[in-house]
Amino acid sequence: MSGADPLRVVLAGAGNMGRAWCAAIEADPDVELVGIADLDPPTARAAAESTGRDVAVGADAVELAAATGARAVVNATVPRAHHPVTTAALLAGLDVLGEKPVAETVAQALSLAAAARVTGRLFMVSQSRRWNPQLFALRAMAAELGAPGSLTTEFFRDPHFGGFREEMADPLLVDMAIHAFDAARFLLGAEPVSAYCEAHNPPWSWYAGDASATAVFAMGGGARYTYTGSWCSRGAQTSWNGEWRLSAERGSARWDGDHDPVSDAGPGTPSAPPGSGIAGALRAFTDAVRSGTVPMGEVHENVPSLAMVEAAVRSARTGRRVLIDDVLAEARARALDDETHPAVREELARWADVRRELAAGVDGSRWLSPAAPR
Template identity: 30%
Template sequence: MVDSLRYIIVGTGGFGAHWCRAFLPRLTELGKARPVAAVDLRPDALLNAQQHLGLPADRCYADLNRALDENPADFIIIVVPPAHHETVVDAALAHDLHILSEKPIADTMAGCARIYHKVNAAGKKMAVTMSHRFDQDKQSLEAAIKSGKYGRLNYIVHRFTHDCRKFGSWGEFRHRIPDPLLVEGTVHHFDILRSLTGADGQTVYATTWNPPWGEYAGDSTALINLTMTNGVPCAYEGAKANATTLNGWGNDYLRAECEDGTLELDRRQLRVLRSGPDGAPVAEPLPLLERPVWMNAWLAEMFCDWLAGGPPPPNHLGDNIQCAALLFAAIESAHTHAPVDVQAYLQKHL
């Protein structure tokens, strides 16, 4: 029997606590990977690794390099703010480790490009957990679009709107940073649109703002037009300071207009609509796909299988750099009030 892979998790508070509690125990149960150390600056956050991963206190560290020096491992899991990703990546590569990181790759396009080159030069494997694309409802919509049953894809409309206008209602740090909607929300939705269209971003034109009642330092609202490299247009509406939550996290509205049917996903309900005899739309519910786990837990499994000799997962670094380019090109578009050629933007930074 092949020994399970060994990992070190960096960041066990905040969303890292969810990794410890909900995603990583399954890797141990499946015999795919086991923890050897955890790192966090806060002692109380390290309790999550002790409670949910079974790590003893002496394998829980505040010092990243000490944890890496004292615990041989195969890969590192990064669940810290994006501004600190490159520091952890550098330490991981210095210790010859593969990398599984939370999104985005880094907090700037320049940082993303540096990490991209460093990882490739080191010959290591890296994947980025853009999890929402791998949720049950989005995977079901993608399968329906690509089945061919509804004809050619014409365009896609995506809505993600919330009532999170009060300070702290979306986590305090998101109310303090520039471009919070794009960096913390829309980046996932760009990845969803890439998967649904089967193409990367070609041109993006973003209009972003924060209404007077939105308690954000940066822009909380966006209307974005995308054209993908295969010519499919996408229209995106995102908002965190609306009066009501129409389609929040995990409950997106997506409409894929296809040649022979309108595929509509609304709050995890999927259906196809076609015109009836009198012209009114007739809806047919479509079942969602089934599998044991979705999102981060599934991505962690695919990453371990890759390290064990399997195929690269869809969220590998070479693919995710396209998502990073689309994100930061959209930010540039919003700031310059002009459309941006995403592929030219990526090549300029690579």
């Protein structure tokens, strides 16, 4: 691929989020949608028709990529399909941009990080709410305020989704809170150390699992991050990003999630994301594929956000404070047990210190050379 050629991609999963990806890809002149894969053929066909172009459809993203000469896969399938679909794509020499969560479990996420290392391909996770200019502005303000003390997010809404979210265990923590946990890491520039969480389901809740939760995380450097929220909270709704407050050495900053943040100190020097939401993630992915730089959201960097979710859920179940290092170590042991690909297993076997491996990440220059299928 030359710098000027559009990146040819196949979209895997054409459901609610897949259709949003379809529109984002179609709107980006640097990306060309050449195939749409979905296990449900009418869903794939409907998404293809929405483009008004002749886009190939099928059930298997890797087969479709081979048939169309695609270089990358955008994985917007359901969470349980993230690991198999992304693994197959990486092993076929394709770069992958995947929807959050990186995988259903931290163990599967580690397997994917190891597969990215082994194949030398880029696997980036799109956490759409990170790609927000207001969040970038808040981060610049945070830098002006000195050492962080406490960061809080309040998230209170009452959506009626129907479908899987109303049936699953821990819908708020697993499906939604990961956005805020991920943004907290970004704002503080710190990784989680431990989690304590209480989750419950208010008597009027229309969810089967716990729709309300409060989690406290100790973060590297000593700050505390507190998330409190509910998905069955009537009245006084917060924004979808939640309401944020940072209390730091030289003052405080606040963000209502919809408007520009405000701070006791100056604005600092904010950088702007390359675009908002999934459009920003897509642009960052394309730039990284072309330049060999490591983008925000590269799988190694994203895993701690899922580890925060798993630690919070475990804490809510046991009533105990959970160490992130324990979550990572147990996930690695499980990943080793479950891994079926010999080279990926060998890579995981070397990961005696998971946190260090995640921090070390990958060498982006490796994905500049087109990979032969493995």
